[in-house]
Amino acid sequence: MTDSKNIKIAIILVTSLFFLWGVSYGLIDVMNKNFQNHLHVTQHESGFLQLAYFGAYFIIALPAGYIANKYSYKVGIMFGLALYAIGSLMIIPATNLASFHLFLFAFFILACGIGSLEASANPYMVKLGDEKNASFRINAAQSFNGFGQFLGPIIGGALFLSITKQGQSASKEQIEAALVENMGNVQLVYVGIAAIVILILIAFALNKIPEGSAVNSDYKQKDYSKSIEVFKHRHFNLGLLAQFLYIANQVAAGAFFINYVVEHNENLKDEQGAYYFSIALVAFMVGRIVSTPLMKKIKGENILGIYSLINTILCIGLYFVHGFLSIVLLIAVFFFMSISFPTIFAIATKNLPFNQVKLGGSLLVMSVVGGAIMPSIVGLINDHYNTSMGYLAMAPLFLYVAWYGFFGSKIKV
Incomplete structure (x- = not known):
C-alpha cells in the first residue's frame, strides 16, 4: 500500500517536470525576438541562444545519465532541478547588466538542468508502473509538456514583446526606459520560475521516491x-x-x-x-x-x-x-x-x-x-x-x- 502511494506521488511530481521544461522551451523562442528588439543583436547572433540551450543538452546527456544510473533517478532529477534553479537565478545579473553574453551563459546552465531532467524523467515515467500502461503515462505527462510550451509564448508575448521602443523616432530616454521595463519583466518571470523549481526540488527531497523493483517487477541489471x-x-x-x-x-x-x-x-x-x-x-x-x-x-x-x-x-x-x-x-x-x-x-x-x-x-x-x-x-x-x-x-x-x-x-x- 505504501509503495502504491509513493508511486502516485512520484507520478505527480515527475509530471510537473514535463510542464516546467515545456514552459522553458516555449519562452526560449520568444527570447530570440526579444533580444533582437532590446539588445540589438542580429538574427544570426540571436541563434546563439539555441546554440547555448540545445548545446547544453548534448553536453549534459551522458553525465546526467551516469548520475541517474550510479545513484538513483531521484538524485538525477534533483541534480537537474538544482541546475534549472541556478540558471534561472543567473538571469538576475544578466538582466541587471542587459548583457547578451550573460544571458547565453545563464540559459546554458538552465538548459543543462532541463537536459538532466529529460534524461531521468522520461525513462523513469515509463518505469513507474506496469509496462502495459507505460505509453499512457508518458503521453499524459507529455500533454502537460505541451501545455507548458503553449503557455510560454503567451507569457513572453504579453510581458516581453508588448514593450516597444515607440518606433524609429524614439528618443534615447524612451529606448532606455523600454529596456529597463523589459529586463525587469524578464527577471520577474525567471525568478518566479526559480521559486517554483526550488519548491519542487524540496518536494522531491522530502518524499520517498521508489526505485528499481519497487516500480517495475521486470527490473534487473543488464550487461551493456x-x-x-x-x-x-x-x-x-x-x-x-x-x-x-x-x-x-x-x-x-x-x-x-x-x-x-x-x-x-x-x-x-x-x-x-x-x-x-x-x-x-x-x-x-x-x-x-x-x-x-x-x-x-x-x-x-x-x-x-x-x-x-x-x-x-x-x-x-x-x-x-x-x-x-x-x-x-x-x-x-x-x-x-x-x-x-x-x-x-x-x-x-x-x-x-x-x-x-x-x-x-x-x-x-x-x-x-x-x-x-x-x-x-x-x-x-x-x-x-x-x-x-x-x-x-x-x-x-x-x-x-x-x-x-x-x-x-x-x-x-
Whole structure:
C-alpha cells in the first residue's frame, strides 16, 4: 500500500517536470525576438541562444545519465532541478547588466538542468508502473509538456514583446526606459520560475521516491558491454542523422517564427506574432493527438515520410507566399512535424538487441544538438537575405527525413 502511494506521488511530481521544461522551451523562442528588439543583436547572433540551450543538452546527456544510473533517478532529477534553479537565478545579473553574453551563459546552465531532467524523467515515467500502461503515462505527462510550451509564448508575448521602443523616432530616454521595463519583466518571470523549481526540488527531497523493483517487477541489471555494436545497424545510423536534421528544423522553425510572420504581414506586431506561435504549438499537440491513432492502420514509417514530404513542400511554399496565408502554412509545418521525434526514435531503435537500446536511445536524445547548430545558420541566411530564404533552406532536411521514412528505415544491417 505504501509503495502504491509513493508511486502516485512520484507520478505527480515527475509530471510537473514535463510542464516546467515545456514552459522553458516555449519562452526560449520568444527570447530570440526579444533580444533582437532590446539588445540589438542580429538574427544570426540571436541563434546563439539555441546554440547555448540545445548545446547544453548534448553536453549534459551522458553525465546526467551516469548520475541517474550510479545513484538513483531521484538524485538525477534533483541534480537537474538544482541546475534549472541556478540558471534561472543567473538571469538576475544578466538582466541587471542587459548583457547578451550573460544571458547565453545563464540559459546554458538552465538548459543543462532541463537536459538532466529529460534524461531521468522520461525513462523513469515509463518505469513507474506496469509496462502495459507505460505509453499512457508518458503521453499524459507529455500533454502537460505541451501545455507548458503553449503557455510560454503567451507569457513572453504579453510581458516581453508588448514593450516597444515607440518606433524609429524614439528618443534615447524612451529606448532606455523600454529596456529597463523589459529586463525587469524578464527577471520577474525567471525568478518566479526559480521559486517554483526550488519548491519542487524540496518536494522531491522530502518524499520517498521508489526505485528499481519497487516500480517495475521486470527490473534487473543488464550487461551493456556490447552496446557499441549499435552502429552496425544501418537503419539506426540513418535514423540518427534523420533525428539530427529533424530537430535542427524544428528548433529553427520555432526560433524565427515571429520574425517570419511579422515580416510577411504588414502591421502585425511582435506580440501578435507570439500569439500565433502559441497557436502553432497547439497545432503541434493536435497533430500528435490526431496522428497517433493512424499508426494502427498505417505504418509509422510511411506517416513520417508523408508528413515530412508535405513539410518539404510547405517550406518551398513559404518562400513565395505573403499575408495571412503565410501564417497558415507555417502553422501547418508545426502540425506535420508533430510525430517526427518519437516516430524516428521508435523506427531507429526497432529490432535492436536489448543491450544496444540504451546507448542507441541516449544517442538519439543527444542528436538534439542539431537544434543548437541550425538556428545560427538560418539566422545568418535571414540577415543576408530574408526569412523566406531561411525557411527554404529547411526543405532539403525535411526531404531527407521523408526519404528515411519511405526507404532508409527499411534498410537492413
